[in-house]
Amino acid sequence: MGFSLQVCLPPSTATNTATFTLIRPVTNLRFKPPLCASTQQQLVVSEENELKSINGAPEENVPLPLGLRRESIPKHVAVIMDGNRRWARLRGLPVDSGYEAGVKSLRTIVELCCKWGIRVLTVFAFSCDNWFRPKMEVEFLMSLLEEGLKEEMGSYLRDNIRISVIGDLSKLPKSLVELIRNVEATTKNNTRFQLIVAVSYSGKYDLVQACQRIAMKVKDGVIEPSDINESLIEQELETNCTEFPYPDLLIRTSGELRISNFLLWQLAYTELFFAQSLWPDFGEAEFIEALRSFQRRRRSYGG
Numbered sequence: 001m002g003f004s005l006q007v008c009l010p011p012s013t014a015t016n017t018a019t020f021t022l023i024r025p026v027t028n029l030r031f032k033p034p035l036c037a038s039t040q041q042q043l044v045v046s047e048e049n050e051l052k053s054i055n056g057a058p059e060e061n062v063p064l065p066l067g068l069r070r071e072s073i074p075k076h077v078a079v080i081m082d083g084n085r086r087w088a089r090l091r092g093l094p095v096d097s098g099y100e101a102g103v104k105s106l107r108t109i110v111e112l113c114c115k116w117g118i119r120v121l122t123v124f125a126f127s128c129d130n131w132f133r134p135k136m137e138v139e140f141l142m143s144l145l146e147e148g149l150k151e152e153m154g155s156y157l158r159d160n161i162r163i164s165v166i167g168d169l170s171k172l173p174k175s176l177v178e179l180i181r182n183v184e185a186t187t188k189n190n191t192r193f194q195l196i197v198a199v200s201y202s203g204k205y206d207l208v209q210a211c212q213r214i215a216m217k218v219k220d221g222v223i224e225p226s227d228i229n230e231s232l233i234e235q236e237l238e239t240n241c242t243e244f245p246y247p248d249l250l251i252r253t254s255g256e257l258r259i260s261n262f263l264l265w266q267l268a269y270t271e272l273f274f275a276q277s278l279w280p281d282f283g284e285a286e287f288i289e290a291l292r293s294f295q296r297r298r299r300s301y302g303g
């Protein structure tokens with residue numbers, strides 16, 4: 001049987017400085033609503049989640065690569081997986097094999113995230129602008145996504161991985177949208193690690209859809225314009241699917257130094273790492289380098 005612990009904080013309490021003493025070890029705390037409420041935070045501790053967390057999280061016992069500190073492992077890493085086509089062209093291969101090699105790199109990075117205790121990975125798999133690519137290439141990327149979701153289902157369940165997809169799904173084939181909704185529903189209670197796949201996504205799209213939702217609430221009299229604040233906007237962004245909506249670290253591969261309309265709002269205080277490797281060449285050694293660089297940063301959030 002689960003139990004819940006509700007803690008009411010006085011309005012002046014900064015949630016990140018509050019200390020809670022628990023009478024037994026707790027491995028999984030869920031904050032609802034995520035990061036927002038300053039007057040009342042509800043901490044729901046579910047025994048079921050605790051058990052899952054223990055079963056699916058041997059990472060506490062897995063030694064980290066030399067030079068990495070467990071206490072400052074990022075919770076949320078975002079990746080712009082750039083350079084797949086260049087990787088293929090350099091080898092005289094069709095671009096499709098670049099994307100296939102990119103999927104292999106993604107699998108490796110997901111495994112490492114699980115092993116090292118990173119909680120969320122958001123990957124830019126297909127941007128709103130990628131719809132302008134050749135039809136065959138778009139279809140191939142959609143088929144990769146479909147295969148990936150179908151074939152990896154067993155491992156998501158076995159490894160306690162939650163899958164979420166963000167983006168303008170109205171443009172995707174209906175069968176793919178059904179599959180996405182199915183995978184999201186089947187994995188939604190998995191707690192060890194969350195893979196967020198951004199498809200038909202852009203940061204500007206996300207902000208526009210959030211504004212539209214907020215405008216509807218104002219129109220329906222649910223809120224007043226003066227109620228609109230950062231927390232409210234955060235709740236309407238598509239990253240409301242995770243309890244850690246703000247990436248700690250953004251990695252972009254292939255030597256390009258741009259954000260390219262990825263998570264614009266969410267990256268406000270994210271540490272950036274630009275790798276020279278093309279995405280299909282980005283493996284364990286490169287990921288360790290990015291994490292080491294992250295751990296050397298002093299994050300002041302403007303303070």
Ligand SMILES: CC(C)=CCC/C(C)=C/CC/C(C)=C/COP(=O)(O)OP(=O)(O)O
Binds near residue numbers: 081103126149254
């Ligand atoms: C199952 C699943 C999530 C699949 C995703 C596969 C994958 C690696 C997608 C990347 C898509 C993409 C448009 C990358 C940008 O680099 P680019 O390929 O345009 O490379 P370029 O900069 O060399 O042209």
